[in-house]
Amino acid sequence: MANPITQVALHERTLLVDWVDGRRSHYHYLWLRDNAPDAIDTHNGQRLIESVAIPPAICPQTVTLHADGQLEVVWAVNGSRSLFAPDWLRAHDYSQPETISTANQPLLWDATLGAHLPSADYPAVVDDRQILRDWLQAVHDYGFALLRQVPVASAALLKVVALFGYVRETNYGPYFDVKSVVSPNNLAYTGLGLSPHTDNPYRDPAPTLQLLHCLQDAAAGGDSIVVDGFAVAARLRQQAPEHFALLTRTPVTFRFRDQTTDLMAVTPLIALDSQGLIKAIRYNNRSLAPLALPPEQIEPFYAAYRALGELIASAEFQVVFKLHPGDLFIVDNERVLHGRTAFSNTGNRHLQGCYADRDGLLSTLRVLGGCSD
Numbered sequence: 001m002a003n004p005i006t007q008v009a010l011h012e013r014t015l016l017v018d019w020v021d022g023r024r025s026h027y028h029y030l031w032l033r034d035n036a037p038d039a040i041d042t043h044n045g046q047r048l049i050e051s052v053a054i055p056p057a058i059c060p061q062t063v064t065l066h067a068d069g070q071l072e073v074v075w076a077v078n079g080s081r082s083l084f085a086p087d088w089l090r091a092h093d094y095s096q097p098e099t100i101s102t103a104n105q106p107l108l109w110d111a112t113l114g115a116h117l118p119s120a121d122y123p124a125v126v127d128d129r130q131i132l133r134d135w136l137q138a139v140h141d142y143g144f145a146l147l148r149q150v151p152v153a154s155a156a157l158l159k160v161v162a163l164f165g166y167v168r169e170t171n172y173g174p175y176f177d178v179k180s181v182v183s184p185n186n187l188a189y190t191g192l193g194l195s196p197h198t199d200n201p202y203r204d205p206a207p208t209l210q211l212l213h214c215l216q217d218a219a220a221g222g223d224s225i226v227v228d229g230f231a232v233a234a235r236l237r238q239q240a241p242e243h244f245a246l247l248t249r250t251p252v253t254f255r256f257r258d259q260t261t262d263l264m265a266v267t268p269l270i271a272l273d274s275q276g277l278i279k280a281i282r283y284n285n286r287s288l289a290p291l292a293l294p295p296e297q298i299e300p301f302y303a304a305y306r307a308l309g310e311l312i313a314s315a316e317f318q319v320v321f322k323l324h325p326g327d328l329f330i331v332d333n334e335r336v337l338h339g340r341t342a343f344s345n346t347g348n349r350h351l352q353g354c355y356a357d358r359d360g361l362l363s364t365l366r367v368l369g370g371c372s373d
């Protein structure tokens with residue numbers, strides 16, 4: 001027991017707990033009844049009782065601190081008994097709001113990340129669970145990581161996804177070839193440069209992970225670019241709060257159409273969570289549909305969009321590197337924008353890409369003992 005409880009006191013709606021290190025915590029009786037060990041199935045961790053059926057004014061008849069440190073609550077409503085382990089109570093202490101709100105903040109980065117790109121080697125992540133965990137942790141922390149020495153073979157990127165989760169198949173197939181073709185249905189399949197973007201913003205939900213694997217590089221050009229969209233959005237929030245706010249509340253339409261597909265999503269460029277923290281960014285100039293906003297919002301929107309675009313394009317935030325055959329990178333597609341410089345159409349540059357989802361990756365990371373929210 002890392003931190004024993006020294007004493008408890010019963011208040012009207014809450015139990016006050018004092019810990020040996022001086023911390024004082026409050027637990028609502030309602031919360032204790034809802035999360036008591038006897039309310040939870042020991043095999044699968046799922047709740048056995050209906051939370052909404054708990055009487056709002058539930059309270060204990062007695063609370064006893066046992067010699068072994070366990071806390072016993074006997075409930076007044078029916079005399080049932082719940083036994084709480086102090087370590088569990090401590091781990092679930094919600095009385096420290098600052099601990100809750102600052103936990104798991106992403107590590108923001110800029111162009112200086114280029115000096116030490118988070119990376120690992122494919123044979124090592126396959127062989128060693130700890131190296132795999134560290135690589136997945138980097139994806140969680142930076143929203144981006146490289147993997148080198150992936151077999152230079154078609155569809156090898158699917159084996160990378162299988163290390164942590166599941167492919168998200170789309171109208172482009174389980175994976176797609178990124179190379180210059182005649183009459184492309186997407187500008188990615190040309191030699192044109194692609195400004196940093198998130199992929200498939202026209203889907204709802206958009207894929208949350210993207211992988212790109214290099215099978216053949218270009219003689220010249222075709223360098224990869226990544227930008228931390230959270231870092232850029234945080235800078236915009238700091239330097240132009242009115243632009244930032246407008247981009248969080250103005251829904252825009254993204255659309256993709258070809259002969260067999262018509263995908264559309266309506267969403268703001270920057271999404272916030274319930275605490276106002278930046279949760280997701282969608283940015284893809286190629287697939288932004290004509291704005292359909294009230295006339296007085298057109299110019300303000302373009303001003304805010306330009307301010308965001310200028311930060312994304314600035315050398316301060318862009319990490320530029322070249323992929324060689326066997327190199328792969330993964331991005332959190334709701335956070336990190338990716339792009340490329342132009343390359344000659346006469347070359348044979350060939351990448352393969354696919355999508356996957358963050359929930360599978362984070363699940364594997366947690367199972368491997370990594371830290372994730």
Ligand SMILES: O=C(O)CCC(=O)C(=O)O
Pocket residue numbers: 178188194199212222223224338339340351353
């Ligand atoms: O060709 C590249 O390096 C990037 C391609 C790309 O942005 C994409 O397929 O989403």
